[in-house]
Structure formats: C-alpha cells, structure tokens
Amino acid sequence: MEAVNLLSSNRYTEKQIGYLFISVLVNSNSELIRLINNAIKNDLASRNPTFMGLALHCIASVGSREMAEAFAGEIPKVLVAGDTMDSVKQSAALCLLRLYRTSPDLVPMGDWTSRVVHLLNDQHLGVVTAATSLITTLAQKNPEEFKTSVSLAVSRLSRIVTSASTDLQDYTYYFVPAPWLSVKLLRLLQCYPPPDPAVRGRLTECLETILNKAQEPPKSKKVQHSNAKNAVLFEAISLIIHHDSEPNLLVRACNQLGQFLQHRETNLRYLALESMCTLASSEFSHEAVKTHIETVINALKTERDVSVRQRAVDLLYAMCDRSNAPQIVAEMLSYLETADYSIREEIVLKVAILAEKYAVDYTWYVDTILNLIRIAGDYVSEEVWYRVIQIVINRDDVQGYAAKTVFEALQAPACHENLVKVGGYILGEFGNLIAGDPRSSPLIQFHLLHSKFHLCSVPTRALLLSTYIKFVNLFPEVKPTIQDVLRSDSQLRNADVELQQRAVEYLRLSTVASTDILATVLEEMPPFPERESSILAKLKKKKGPSTVTDLEDTKRDRSVDVNGGPEPAPASTSAVSTPSPSADLLGLGAAPPAPAGPPPSSGGSGLLVDVFSDSASVVAPLAPGSEDNFARFVCKNNGVLFENQLLQIGLKSEFRQNLGRMFIFYGNKTSTQFLNFTPTLICSDDLQPNLNLQTKPVDPTVEGGAQVQQVVNIECVSDFTEAPVLNIQFRYGGTFQNVSVQLPITLNKFFQPTEMASQDFFQRWKQLSNPQQEVQNIFKAKHPMDTEVTKAKIIGFGSALLEEVDPNPANFVGAGIIHTKTTQIGCLLRLEPNLQAQMYRLTLRTSKEAVSQRLCELLSAQF
Helix, strand or coil: CHHHHHHCCCCHHHHHHHHHHHHHHCCCCCCCHHHHHHHHHHHHHCCCHHHHHHHHHHHHHHCCHHHHHHHCCCHHHHHHCCCCCHHHHHHHHHHHHHHHHHCHHHCCCCCHHHHHHHHHHCCCHHHHHHHHHHHHHHHHHCHHHHCCHHHHHHHHHHHHHHCCCCCCHHHEECCEECHHHHHHHHHHHCCCCCCCHHHHHHHHHHHHHHHHHHHCCCCCCCHHHHHHHHHHHHHHHHHHHHHCCCHHHHHHHHHHHHHHCCCCCHHHHHHHHHHHHHHCCCCCCHHHHHCCHHHHHHHHHHCCCHHHHHHHHHHHHHHCCCCCHHHHHHHHHHHHCCCCHHHHHHHHHHHHHHHHHCCCCHHHHHHHHHHHHHHHHHHCCHHHHHHHHHHHHHCHHHHHHHHHHHHHHCCCCCCCHHHHHHHHHHHHHHHHHCCCCHHHCHHHHHHHHHHHHCCCCHHHHHHHHHHHHHHHHHCHHHHHHHHHHHHCHHHHCCCCHHHHHHHHHHHHHHHHCCHHHHHHHCCCCCCCCCCCCHHHHHHHHHHCHHHCCCHHHHHHHHCCCCCCCCCCCCCCCCCCCCCCHHHHCCCCCCCCCCECCCCCCCCCHHHHHHHHCCCCCCCCCECCCHHHHHHHHHHCCCEEEEECCCEEEEEEEEEECCEEEEEEEEEECCCCCEEEEEEEEECCCCCCCCEEEEECCCCCCECCCCEEEEEEEEEECCCCCCCCEEEEEEEECCEEEEEEEECCCCHHHHEEECCCCHHHHHHHHHHCCCHHHEEEEEEECCCCCCHHHHHHHHHHHCCEECCCCCCCCCCEEEEEEEECCCCEEEEEEEEEEECCCCEEEEEEEECCHHHHHHHHHHHHCCC
16 A cells, blocks of 8 residues: 555655556555556656656556556557657557557557557657567557558668668667667568568668678677677568568578578577578579588588587478488488487488488388388387388389388397388288298298297287288298297287287188188288378477478479479379278278368357357458459469468369369468367358368367368269358457458369360260350450460360361360269360450350350350
8 A cells, every 4th residue: 555655656766666566566456456557547647758657667567457458548549649758659669569468359459550650750769669569569460450561661671771870879789770670670571471562672672781781891899799780680581581582682691591500609500500491492592502401411410509400400301302312311310320319200200201202212212211210210100100101002113122121121130119010011911022032931031020029019019910810811831830829828818908809810710711711801901092191290290380391382382383283192102092991000091071160069058159259150251362363273273272461271182083182271370379260161052962072170279380281072963153162260369360262163173184086076066066055255365375374274174185176276175074973064165266356265065054154154264
C-alpha cells in the first residue's frame, strides 16, 4: 500500500521507487491492481514525459493480461499522437510490443496501424528502431495490413547504408552506422516477397553496398567493429536468400560466406556454414556453393567445435548432387568413424538418403549401406535397413549383387545385428541367386546365418526363422537340417511366444504342405508400393523439413515446365505393383485411407464444439489468384498450388486410368506453430457421386518451419465438370486463418493417350459427327504461339499427339480415352493455329456432349 501511495507523489524519485517496487513484487492478481491501474492512467494522461515513461515501463514489466485489458487501447493513442515526446514514443512502441506478445487478441488493430508504419520516417532513430521491432512482429501475423512498410523500410535502410558514419553520430557503433536498426529493417523485409521493380532496384543497391563494405579493410581492429559489421552482413545475406530472385547477389553472398569458412573466429565459421546450407537449395547459387566443397570437408576433419562440425555435415548434405555424391558420401562415412555420438544417427540418416537419391549404380548403394551398418551399426535405425530391403526387392538388377555382398559381409566374426537382419532377409529372398557357387552353397548360407542366431535379440531371431522356412522352399536339400533346428527344444519350447509360435507353425508347414503349396505360401516378396522414403520422413521429423532441402524438387517446381517435369517415380522403383496384403511384412505401409474431412463430434460434446469453435463450418471464399494456379495444373501434375506469407501448399500427383493419387504438402513458412490445423476436401452435391476422394487426417499441430504431407486417393466414377475445394483452417498466433483453393483434379487427368494411324483417326472422326458430339471454340491466343510449348501442353493435357495425321502440318491432332469407373469415352481433338491473326480454333469430338464441352473449356484456357 505504501508503494501505491508513492505513485501519486509528484517527486520523480518517490514515483520511481513506487513503480520499481510494484514491477518487481506485486502479483498480477493482487487486490491493489485497480489502484495501481488508476495511478498509471493518471500518469499516462499527465503529458509529463518522465512520468509517462515510468508508467509505460511498469506496464511492460508486469505485462499481465489485466494490464493488457486496461491499457492496450490507450497505448496506441500515445504512440501516434503528434505531441508525444520521442523518448515516450520509444517506450510506448516497446510496451505495445510486450503486450502484443503476451495477449495478441487484446491489442486492437485499427486506424493506428497505418500511422505506426509512418514512424519508419521519423527523424529520431531511437523511435524508428523501437517502431521497427513492433512492426516486424505485427507484420508476421497480419502481413497485408503492413505491406506499405516495405518501401519505407527500404528508403530508410538506403539512407543508413549510404550515409557516412559521421551523419548518424549518436547511432554509430565502432564506425558502423546504426547496426541494430539496419538488422531490424532487413529482418522486417524478410516478412515479405521481393518488392515491385522500382523499390527492388533501390534495395538491390543497398544489399550490394553492404556486400561491398564487407570487402573493405576494417576501420578498427576491435572485435565490436567486426561484430557490428558482420551482424548487418549476415542479415543482408538472409534477405538475399529469402528473396531468392537475384542470381548475381546470391553468388556474391556465397563467395562472401566462402571467405568466412576459414576465418579464425569460430562463430563466423558456424554462421557461414549455416547460411550456405540455405544457399545450397537455391538453383542460382547451388553451383557456387559446390566450389567450396574441399574447404567444408576440411572443416569436417579439423574443426574443434562439435556444433561447427555438425553444420559442416548439414552443408555437405545440402550441396550434394549427382556430380559429387560419391565423394561426399565417402567423406561422411570416413567422418562417421570418429564423429561425436550425439550426431551419429543424423549422419547415418543423411548418408542413407544421399546414397539412395543419387545412386546411378545400385551396387554402390548396397556397398554404401552395408559399410554404414559396419561402421555405425548401433545408430542405424530400422528405417534405414527397411529401405535397403525395399530397394533391393524393387530392383531386379541388384538382387544377385546384394545377396553376394551380404553373404561376404556376414563372414566377419563380429557382425552387427542390423547386418544380420539385412542378411537374413536378402538371403531368404535371393539366396538362390548365389547358391550355384560351391563357396555359398545352400548349406553354407544356412550355417552362416545360424551361427549368428544365438547372439541376436528376439525380433531378429524371429526374422531368421522366417528365412529358414524360405530356405526350405528354395533349397529342398537343406530341409532336414532346418527341420532339426525347428524341432529342437530351444525353439518348440521357447519362453518367447512369438518364437515358439513361428517354430511350431513353420515345422508343421514344412512337413504337411506339398511343394506347390509351399512355393505359393513362400513365394518371393512382391515389389513394394512406392511412397515417401521412410528415412527421409525420419530425418524431417528429427530436423524439421525446412532443413531437409531437396534441391532437385525445388528446381523442378520452379522451372516453368508446361508438362510438370518428370513424373515423381523415384529411382528405386523398377516395377510398382498393386500392394498385396502380404507386401508389407516390414510394417512400413500407410494405414488404410479414411474419408476426407474432420470426424464428426461424438455424443453430447457436439454442441460445445459448435459454440467454441472458430466457426469451422464457414468455408472461406477461394483465395485470390487461385484460379490462375488451378489453370496451370491442368497440363502438369507437380508444383506449388498456393502460397502466402504463412502457408505454402505443394502438390505431386499421378494418375492411371480412372484412379489417381495426390500428395499434398502443407509447409509452415513461419517460426510459430499452427494449431488446430484442419484441411478438409469439399465436393459439391453435383460432384460427389462422380468423384470418390479418400484421405487421412493430418496432425493438428504443424511446427514452425515444418511440412506435413497428406495423401489423397482419387477414383473417377463418371465424368464431371467441377473441381473439389480444399479448405484449410488453423490458428496462428491467436488469430484464426481460413484458406480455400480449388484442387486441380480435372477430367483430363483420367486420359489415357491412344496412338492412331491417319486413316483410323479420320474414320473415327467421321463416326463422331453428330452435332451434340462436337464442340468448337475460336479464341485469341493469350500466350506466344510457340509450337514446342503447344505440343508439350497437349501431351501434358493427357492425349497422344498424333504426328503426320492432319493434311496441314501446322495443325495439332490428339487422341485419347477418358477412363471412368462406369465407362470409357473416346476423345479426338484438333487445334488449328492462325499465326497472322494470333487466333486458335479448337475442335473436340467425343461420344458425350458434356465431356466435349468440359475438355474444350479446360484446353482453351491453356493457350
């Protein structure tokens, strides 16, 4: 109470002691809080800058929800009032920032927001610095409202960067003008995409000047000078990487970082490696990063600090491509023998991913993984050896080599258990491929595996028992030996129920079944259905996917490829078969798909959900620009479907006859997690009977910088015209976000191209001559009339492009069949360009009018 009384004093010292006491000791739910709030209110209204400053400091120090409720509406008024002193503006901006961070929902956005942006033009640099911190935080949550800050931030930055240190006397730190403000402005610009050309030119000048200053000899030998200079430099490089649009700047940034890789200052080496990891994922600077490979490998071998060594591993992983994969994988393997225990598992995952991704010769892949298990067996997770087996089973050309190599590897007196698992599985499947050699006869293979049996854990023994029964089928001559093993007391009376059951059942199977039945039950494993690599999924989970950059994917998405680039068939598939129930003994399969959309709320809780939900039933209108993106996907299957400041949605899809599968990738571009993340697929009443969509719900929390994947299984029941809508709802930093985009599932995706001779084409063309079967459209070209691009679009659309069919060589002719569950619809198309008039005539003939109409609409929009 004594302290509260001091607040009403008019003497600075007494008031200061009162506020200090309250800031430190008063609980936010104290019964005195009303009295304290009254005193603060009086001081804010007093217009005495010293008293206002004390009151604002107190609000920021306590920062409770009650304080926010009482003053969040008052402080913006103080901040933007014309007669407020500079020192009070600074305090008000930082006080508002504190309240926004603790209670964002209580800080009202309103007229003051546009006026806060103009504080970037303030004469007083202290005010600008405080305002920049506030605007950056607000812009991350509400990017649209603060868009105007970009041009103001660039012009302010330009004035700082081009000024001499004497111009900003009070804000120059060891010869660097206003380093903290420069860093904050550069960080604010990272909330937005590259600005429009007029502003971009000025920003590019600023960034070039910062890079040039980094090359100048230092003006002081003191560490503070280099720290301030480098702080600005690294933030500028972060902005260059964020914009990822100026090849010249990206390469210069890379060369600048390359100089830091051998700097005597450990922190600089760490930061340089970290920034280069991001640069390596840009198609513009990837080659420039690769030139530093020797320096990075050297850092891996000689660096004393483990965190710097870890960054070097990350950078090698990021710069790896087909040209240098063998060298990088070899270096990582040799480093693995002496690597710190804390990062071994991560290095193992990275080596396994790189070996798989860039394997041109799969014998090298098998050698690499077996080497990996030999060097760091304890750190090889199940996902890694699962993946080896998947790949060996899916590739006929490597099976014999794999069997021979694991057989040789198992000769070592001490084998890691993971090697025994791989050896047991591969020899059980493909031991017959090396059984012709007397050195690896069936009996020798069996004895070699069985010599490891007693040293292994129960799951490995269970796997080996399965290998033994496979041997009974592959090699009838070893059947008695294996039956003796299965019959022994240590198996039939094993304390572990799994081993006992396997021994009893396998023994009975080998005794009762005829050779035909045995061969059917124990036939070779079918190829695994292809899906995201389990190792890549594990590394993403461990590191967050933003760090697991896939340069080839990035390039593929970014290139303007009318046909959507190569289909996403990973290198490890030689044949993708329909998954059979037995195809997933390793437990790698996805769970059966569930219907799209959130599950219905059960029981009486439904009412509560409705009352307290973010009005989840309200679907947002389609996001601006989504129609253009949708049109782009008519002739391609992969790429970025939607992107704003918070969220990126990427797609990869494949279609075969009337079935399709689409992978939707949701990327959180912010550093704050998304909560209650709910993507829902919505089909209109007209669309629902014609298109079946099945999908699994995704995790409701998406971490900052992370990416989650959702698989949609698609079945076309009959022809349709509309497209489904994907609605995404989530909470981000206290605000509810609701985004809708059209999902590019269009009728032409179910096209199967059909080759035809000229005579067959015109015969079929005449048969489809009813007026209802033909739809024609004459339209103006929206894009340059390029023959190759047109061909690629027709092929991407799904039909076969028939050469030398039309008498006029300038025309394009296509044919295909639309597959639905109920019927097949033949389709012929003819596109006639008129270069002089810059016009096209498109004619489509199918056996169904609605199909002709829809295909004509979709294809016309592409030219």
